Amino acid sequence: MRILTAGESHGPSLTAIIEGFPAGLTIDEAKINQALAMRQQGYGRGNRMKIESDGVTFLSGIRHGMTLGSPITISIPNKDYQNWEAIMNPAAPTEAIKHERKVTRPRPGHGDLVGGMKYQHRDLRNVLERSSARETTLQVAIGALCKQLLEAIGIQTESKVTEIGGLQDLDYREELTESQAKHLQVSSVRMCLPEVETAVIAKIDEAKRAGDTLGGAFQVKVTGVPAGVGSYVQHDRKLDGKLAGALMSLNAIKSVSIGLGHQLAGLPGSQVQDEITWEETQGYRRKTNHLGGIEAGMSNGMPILVTGTMKPIPTLYQPLQSVDIETKEVFKASVERSDTCAVPACSRIAEHMIATTITQAILEQFESDQMPRLKQNIADYRQYLQDF
Numbered sequence: 001m002r003i004l005t006a007g008e009s010h011g012p013s014l015t016a017i018i019e020g021f022p023a024g025l026t027i028d029e030a031k032i033n034q035a036l037a038m039r040q041q042g043y044g045r046g047n048r049m050k051i052e053s054d055g056v057t058f059l060s061g062i063r064h065g066m067t068l069g070s071p072i073t074i075s076i077p078n079k080d081y082q083n084w085e086a087i088m089n090p091a092a093p094t095e096a097i098k099h100e101r102k103v104t105r106p107r108p109g110h111g112d113l114v115g116g117m118k119y120q121h122r123d124l125r126n127v128l129e130r131s132s133a134r135e136t137t138l139q140v141a142i143g144a145l146c147k148q149l150l151e152a153i154g155i156q157t158e159s160k161v162t163e164i165g166g167l168q169d170l171d172y173r174e175e176l177t178e179s180q181a182k183h184l185q186v187s188s189v190r191m192c193l194p195e196v197e198t199a200v201i202a203k204i205d206e207a208k209r210a211g212d213t214l215g216g217a218f219q220v221k222v223t224g225v226p227a228g229v230g231s232y233v234q235h236d237r238k239l240d241g242k243l244a245g246a247l248m249s250l251n252a253i254k255s256v257s258i259g260l261g262h263q264l265a266g267l268p269g270s271q272v273q274d275e276i277t278w279e280e281t282q283g284y285r286r287k288t289n290h291l292g293g294i295e296a297g298m299s300n301g302m303p304i305l306v307t308g309t310m311k312p313i314p315t316l317y318q319p320l321q322s323v324d325i326e327t328k329e330v331f332k333a334s335v336e337r338s339d340t341c342a343v344p345a346c347s348r349i350a351e352h353m354i355a356t357t358i359t360q361a362i363l364e365q366f367e368s369d370q371m372p373r374l375k376q377n378i379a380d381y382r383q384y385l386q387d388f
């Protein structure tokens with residue numbers, strides 16, 4: 001399965017093409033839109049999320065709600081485009097934007113300066129529009145499609161925020177507000193403890209008051225992946241490498257780990273390796289799951305546990321020093337709007353990117369043109385593992 005995404009943050013729309021998705025899966029579009037609505041949630045997000053209300057339009061590859069096996073095109077409009085049309089209209093003559101002030105002041109922690117150098121852009125808007133995390137909307141839409149395929153073959157994904165701005169050991173999952181839930185006709189359940197929520201909100205408010213931002217960490221869990229997905233025989237077939245690569249490509253992610261991750265550095269081997277058991281009903285299992293369900297680049301049948309760390313949002317209301325690329329004058333960057341904390345959104349995006357990566361690995365390994373064959377092959381393989 002190959003994927004391409006396109007679209008500028010304040011351009012007319014976002015587009016993705018997914019090629020190699022099996023035929024014969026009935027798609028629940030409402031579920032995809034629900035995932036998109038959840039990505040927009042999370043305390044600490046800025047005013048952009050009040051403008052957008054993301055929803056997919058399928059332009060190809062799906063007919064009467066069923067995948068055809070042909071390339072799937074997803075389109076998501078940027079509602080904010082109407083406020084940016086003068087600056088972002090792809091068809092407008094250059095005179096129309098000539099009088100707009102160019103972005104010449106690169107923001108620390110963003111791709112503005114290096115992207116400008118690399119592509120020879122002296123208007124850094126040409127960089128920031130595409131390097132923005134707006135693109136992750138598409139990652140969630142693609143992942144939500146993949147999650148429906150995974151569910152059909154007995155694989156589930158979930159995610160939770162584990163840390164925000166130094167508050168550790170959280171089990172924090174924000175859900176839809178009641179009105180959004182009503183709109184989408186789903187139930188609204190708050191899954192975190194009220195005291196955890198209060199502490200998180202207080203921490204984010206404190207950072208916002210100080211003109212600062214927060215990062216954090218999250219964990220993605222995948223259950224039901226049969227043993228043997230991925231391979232040890234070639235570096236680029238290792239499942240842990242693929243998962244880490246996918247998550248590291250997500251904006252603001254600065255570390256990815258599997259299982260106990262960094263904690264493993266301080267533990268003796270006797271407390272780390274997961275001992276092997278066998279039972280007639282369950283087949284092979286591990287007594288523990290310190291290694292997060294992956295050994296030698298292959299799933300081992302245990303839940304796959306991937307943790308990611310998000311850096312604090314780089315744009316600060318408390319200005320940071322930078323240099324104007326036209327005048328070379330030192331200045332302190334000013335901000336119009338930005339998120340204070342986007343860790344809950346990031347956690348959901350990560351879950352969807354992991355779902356996409358697992359789907360790709362499954363489709364590489366099993367017959368994948370059509371759902372009935374894929375389902376049968378996975379079922380046969382699960383039986384084979386049971387009998388091994």
Ligand SMILES: Cc1cc2nc3c(=O)[nH]c(=O)nc-3n(C[C@H](O)[C@H](O)[C@H](O)COP(=O)(O)O)c2cc1C
Pocket residue numbers: 046109110111131132133136250251252253311313314315337338339340342345346349
């Ligand atoms: C969901 C999400 C929302 C984000 N929102 C903002 C934001 O409002 N302001 C900002 O400066 N950076 C934001 N970022 C982070 C930047 O996109 C990112 O740090 C930047 O593109 C540089 O990429 P890097 O951090 O991977 O090096 C966000 C990231 C994510 C995942």
Ligand SMILES: C=C(O[C@@H]1CC(C(=O)O)=C[C@@H](OP(=O)(O)O)[C@H]1O)C(=O)O
Pocket residue numbers: 009046047048049052131132133134137251337338339
């Ligand atoms: C648009 C989204 O996030 C944006 C990601 C982002 C960045 O620099 O990454 C900066 C902000 O954009 P804006 O300047 O338009 O407010 C966020 O709102 C989104 O998540 O859909």
